[in-house]
Amino acid sequence: MTQFEYAQKGTVTSLMRAVAKREGISARTLCRLLKAGTAVIPHNNRRSISHPCAIGAGLSVKINANIGTSTDETDLKDELKKLAVAVKYGADAVMDLSVGGDLRAIRSRILAASPVPLGTVPVYEVAVNADKRGGDSLAFDYRDVLAVLEAQAQAGVDFFTIHAGVTRASVATLRKQKRLLGIVSRGGAILASWMARNKKENPFYEYFDRVLDIAQAYDVTLSLGDGLRPGSIFDATDKGQLAELKLLGALTLRCRKRGVQVMIEGPGHVPLDQVVRNMELEKKFCHGAPFYVLGPLVTDVAAGYDHIAGAIGGALAACHGADFLCYLTPSEHLRHPSVEDVREGVIASRIAAHAGDIVNRIPAALAWDRKMSIARSKRDWKTQLRLSIDPDKARAYRASSQPQQSDVCTMCGKYCSIKLMECAGVVHR
Amino acid sequence: MTQFEYAQKGTVTSLMRAVAKREGISARTLCRLLKAGTAVIPHNNRRSISHPCAIGAGLSVKINANIGTSTDETDLKDELKKLAVAVKYGADAVMDLSVGGDLRAIRSRILAASPVPLGTVPVYEVAVNADKRGGDSLAFDYRDVLAVLEAQAQAGVDFFTIHAGVTRASVATLRKQKRLLGIVSRGGAILASWMARNKKENPFYEYFDRVLDIAQAYDVTLSLGDGLRPGSIFDATDKGQLAELKLLGALTLRCRKRGVQVMIEGPGHVPLDQVVRNMELEKKFCHGAPFYVLGPLVTDVAAGYDHIAGAIGGALAACHGADFLCYLTPSEHLRHPSVEDVREGVIASRIAAHAGDIVNRIPAALAWDRKMSIARSKRDWKTQLRLSIDPDKARAYRASSQPQQSDVCTMCGKYCSIKLMECAGVVHR
Numbered sequence: 028m029t030q031f032e033y034a035q036k037g038t039v040t041s042l043m044r045a046v047a048k049r050e051g052i053s054a055r056t057l058c059r060l061l062k063a064g065t066a067v068i069p070h071n072n073r074r075s076i077s078h079p080c081a082i083g084a085g086l087s088v089k090i091n092a093n094i095g096t097s098t099d100e101t102d103l104k105d106e107l108k109k110l111a112v113a114v115k116y117g118a119d120a121v122m123d124l125s126v127g128g129d130l131r132a133i134r135s136r137i138l139a140a141s142p143v144p145l146g147t148v149p150v151y152e153v154a155v156n157a158d159k160r161g162g163d164s165l166a167f168d169y170r171d172v173l174a175v176l177e178a179q180a181q182a183g184v185d186f187f188t189i190h191a192g193v194t195r196a197s198v199a200t201l202r203k204q205k206r207l208l209g210i211v212s213r214g215g216a217i218l219a220s221w222m223a224r225n226k227k228e229n230p231f232y233e234y235f236d237r238v239l240d241i242a243q244a245y246d247v248t249l250s251l252g253d254g255l256r257p258g259s260i261f262d263a264t265d266k267g268q269l270a271e272l273k274l275l276g277a278l279t280l281r282c283r284k285r286g287v288q289v290m291i292e293g294p295g296h297v298p299l300d301q302v303v304r305n306m307e308l309e310k311k312f313c314h315g316a317p318f319y320v321l322g323p324l325v326t327d328v329a330a331g332y333d334h335i336a337g338a339i340g341g342a343l344a345a346c347h348g349a350d351f352l353c354y355l356t357p358s359e360h361l362r363h364p365s366v367e368d369v370r371e372g373v374i375a376s377r378i379a380a381h382a383g384d385i386v387n388r389i390p391a392a393l394a395w396d397r398k399m400s401i402a403r404s405k406r407d408w409k410t411q412l413r414l415s416i417d418p419d420k421a422r423a424y425r426a427s428s429q430p431q432q433s434d435v436c437t438m439c440g441k442y443c444s445i446k447l448m449e450c451a452g453v454v455h456r
Numbered sequence: 457m458t459q460f461e462y463a464q465k466g467t468v469t470s471l472m473r474a475v476a477k478r479e480g481i482s483a484r485t486l487c488r489l490l491k492a493g494t495a496v497i498p499h500n501n502r503r504s505i506s507h508p509c510a511i512g513a514g515l516s517v518k519i520n521a522n523i524g525t526s527t528d529e530t531d532l533k534d535e536l537k538k539l540a541v542a543v544k545y546g547a548d549a550v551m552d553l554s555v556g557g558d559l560r561a562i563r564s565r566i567l568a569a570s571p572v573p574l575g576t577v578p579v580y581e582v583a584v585n586a587d588k589r590g591g592d593s594l595a596f597d598y599r600d601v602l603a604v605l606e607a608q609a610q611a612g613v614d615f616f617t618i619h620a621g622v623t624r625a626s627v628a629t630l631r632k633q634k635r636l637l638g639i640v641s642r643g644g645a646i647l648a649s650w651m652a653r654n655k656k657e658n659p660f661y662e663y664f665d666r667v668l669d670i671a672q673a674y675d676v677t678l679s680l681g682d683g684l685r686p687g688s689i690f691d692a693t694d695k696g697q698l699a700e701l702k703l704l705g706a707l708t709l710r711c712r713k714r715g716v717q718v719m720i721e722g723p724g725h726v727p728l729d730q731v732v733r734n735m736e737l738e739k740k741f742c743h744g745a746p747f748y749v750l751g752p753l754v755t756d757v758a759a760g761y762d763h764i765a766g767a768i769g770g771a772l773a774a775c776h777g778a779d780f781l782c783y784l785t786p787s788e789h790l791r792h793p794s795v796e797d798v799r800e801g802v803i804a805s806r807i808a809a810h811a812g813d814i815v816n817r818i819p820a821a822l823a824w825d826r827k828m829s830i831a832r833s834k835r836d837w838k839t840q841l842r843l844s845i846d847p848d849k850a851r852a853y854r855a856s857s858q859p860q861q862s863d864v865c866t867m868c869g870k871y872c873s874i875k876l877m878e879c880a881g882v883v884h885r
Contacts, residue, residue, distance in 0.1 A: 099860055126869070208833050217876060220876050258874075259825070300815040326810050326825055328844060331849040331850045331853060332846065335767055335803075342728055357853070364867075374761055396755055397636070403687070416761060436789070436790055438526060440528045441593075442555050452652065
């Protein structure tokens with residue numbers, strides 16, 4: 028039985044209890060959220076996760092870090108380092124998006140090493156297997172798709188991105204309009220290419236009941252992918268994107284009917300004034316399912332700093348219903364990310380999620396800022412450094428520039444406003 | 457005559473023409489904005505600036521970089537490097553906040569080297585001079601204040617931060633409430649301490665007419681400082697902050713009456729859901745005067761990454777009326793910033809301003825993103841790198857990880873969605 032099915036029966040599981048404790052809510056409350064489908068716990072029933080989490084309404088906003096090889100960069104050691112760094116700096120989940128090297132071996136190592144839920148995009152393996160068989164990444168059929176899903180579920184993958192919304196109908200909607208950038212999702216592009224060549228419906232859509240069988244058997248959470256997400260701010264919230272989103276809403280109900288946990292993936296490149304509307308549309312069309320957004324990036328020109336462009340959109344999204352933020356690294360649009368890029372991406376995303384948690388009045392988030400401000404008012408540097416989002420960096424910065432008076436910093440030195448106020452006795456706490 | 461006075465008479469000056477051209481609007485339109493007081497051109501009439509700018513409603517959002525020595529870090533060469541880097545990466549204005557070393561000599565070198573408007577916080581020099589005279593930074597009176605203003609105006613400073621809103625009344629309002637962090641503005645703290653010791657009114661407030669005389673004579677734009685800005689998200693939008701803001705609104709009218717250009721400074725640490733309200737309150741209380749905000753920072757815990765916390769708040773602020781964003785560097789709350797910190801701070805702030813420009817439909821901003829997306833759709837890497845917000849970094853990233861196929865990048869390699877779509881002929885532009 029899946030966690031969703033237990034919740035339907037009102038059964039509080041040990042997993043719910045563990046996750047609720049970490050979240051600072053009662054297991055009963057979490058069970059109710061799972062029952063309503065407004066929260067999920069991505070956790071394959073074959074796997075044991077030391078740091079499981081729940082994602083959804085009323086919970087702290089979670090973040091995901093994408094790792095994995097590419098066809099150009101296939102060093103497994105690097106990917107394991109990225110996993111360790113992502114987890115160290117606070118990623119709540121990780122996706123292995125490998126498309127280079129021995130995918131099964133890579134995934135197996137990452138699964139073994141990951142203390143957090145692990146997601147994949149199974150169509151990548153389908154395409155890579157086809158390419159290895161005959162040099163043609165599109166030479167696959169629905170049986171290959173189902174075989175990969177079964178094998179990955181059996182291996183312990185906790186959530187699957189399934190691009191079942193890239194259908195003949197939604198692609199036709201997309202083609203009718205002018206987009207600057209057509210399809211920018213790798214999975215979406217593979218499937219749209221396959222459909223164009225074979226003149227057939229998307230196998231993930233056509234065989235969705237078979238997908239659900241597998242997801243239900245292993246309690247793999249389905250993350251319904253946005254294969255038609257905008258890749259330019261000029262393509263945001265267009266008919267193609269919304270046609271897919273509505274379809275994902277219909278699939279959400281099919282998942283729930285079969286006892287399968289489901290969340291929805293979202294954009295992408297979105298101007299800041301369309302972010303809130305995107306959150307509202309998802310909650311409406313997809314029946315309150317958790318929303319997992321990529322950014323959103325609020326401009327197309329921030330290559331080298333897309334973690335910042337994404338944190339801006341992600342923070343506002345998190346205030347208005349986004350439940351799960353996929354990080355972006357400074358490498359986005361430029362190269363396969365380095366270990367250092369992963370660190371920067373995770374931290375930027377955590378800041379965005381935390382900004383949302385503050386607005387959503389998550390008690391632990393508020394307590395963190397309160398403690399920091401109190402430490403600042405006391406010029407208690409040890410506590411300030413410990414409470415910084417990245418204590419290592421904060422300590423290194425402070426060590427690099429030491430003040431003559433140890434209770435201030437070198438920014439203001441003897442003109443530290445907090446110290447001036449204390450000396451003058453003007454403002455007391 | 458000041459630019460404001462020229463605008464009152466409907467006279468379009470050569471400065472207005474130059475600035476309007478850069479902004480892509482007509483000089484007549486700019487003149488109208490100046491006349492209404494909803495825009496300013498910070499430009500001392502004694503100085504010549506090769507890159508002047510206008511700040512205000514209907515214009516692209518501008519950004520400021522703070523540089524200057526501290527009592528712990530006094531190397532002028534470093535500050536000149538920071539100036540060069542700030543300007544190279546797109547700062548529209550720079551403030552010299554020096555409090556260490558020979559302030560006049562430092563300012564003179566920075567003024568000579570700066571192609572953009574330069575601002576200062578004159579009370580810093582007042583305090584430093586007093587300290588040099590007798591070891592007591594608070595041993596000054598109003599004559600010292602006016603002498604420093606006159607000397608700095610004569611030297612060519614383009615805009616002054618004047619903390620005239622830190623008055624006995626506004627500080628009393630602040631004291632009546634519980635703040636986690638009382639006064640976090642250096643200028644505000646110096647003045648509040650001085651007032652507490654001397655039991656006198658703030659000289660910038662008491663002698664505001666004399667301040668206006670100097671500002672009018674040199675066309676120094678007054679930036680009315682928020683000495684009582686919140687330094688913790690828990691102190692945001694509180695009575696102390698709003699009492700000062702209302703007072704700044706009254707002073708705005710006095711500036712306009714005397715022909716002096718004026719803008720208003722704003723917070724600070726503000727939860728994301730209070731950012732819009734802060735913009736609306738400023739426009740209402742301060743009669744549409746341009747709003748110059750510091751961040752706002754959406755959390756207190758991002759030390760080491762406050763440029764990101766500030767870009768999040770700044771971007772939303774820029775969409776809702778903020779006209780001028782003061783950057784934050786990764787060093788904020790930790791140390792005097794390095795040259796590299798300045799670069800990172802400027803770029804984060806530019807991303808925030810640009811996100812606002814997109815929402816505000818600034819034609820040049822939209823054209824930039826459009827060109828980037830078109831280059832991306834063509835996999836035209838040369839153009840993509842050139843159009844990136846920091847072409848040096850984008851080129852270095854791409855060079856560090858070279859794909860086997862030169863028309864893609866190492867993130868997706870042969871699974872580049874844009875290339876897949878082109879090959880399949882699915883989505884045409």
